[in-house]
Amino acid sequence: DAGVTQSPTHLIKTRGQQVTLRCSPISGHKSVSWYQQVLGQGPQFIFQYYEKEERGRGNFPDRFSARQFPNYSSELNVNALLLGDSALYLCASSLATYDTGELFFGEGSRLTVL
């Protein structure tokens, strides 16, 4: 079975641009979460979606937004990019929102902002 897949794997943007990152969860998983991992740090929670509804939001500015589609895939959008947005963006899926918290992570999308 395919794991969590993310695209693109690498991308370079300039300050002020917008970016969209995509995630396909494991088949049967209905919850998708997004994390930002800055170099040398642990992942930081951005969003969780379950059944197309936002179920949690971390301490990130409104420039960050996300959505989940009927097939449970998800997109993360970041507007007005700043240098500090350079990071590895990880998507994780799980069966539900209330389960024991085992998340399955994709390999991430590495964003570089110049």
Next chain:
Amino acid sequence: AQSVTQLDSQVPVFEEAPVELRCNYSSSVSVYLFWYVQYPNQGLQLLLKYLSGSTLVKGINGFEAEFNKSQTSFHLRKPSVHISDTAEYFCAVKQLTGGGNKLTFGTGTQLKVEL
């Protein structure tokens, strides 16, 4: 709110030696505890988790961890490491209720296994 402290940013160890990676957490509510491993240029993989019951939990690749409620610790151990264990290790916590699937991670410990 929860927080996780991984006291060692880097741990060098020789192959076949034992290793312990330390993790302490702070939380006003009960939590589940996890250890994840991240190999270079990859995502995170679950090593083990503590949900309830026995405080000693065994995971993949020969790793184990012990939950100590009084010391709010969840240290990761392996009796004999291999070169292939070289990776970044993250401790994480999740609220039992009310937090959805949000994981709070520590800053990570880089384990470097040398010959």
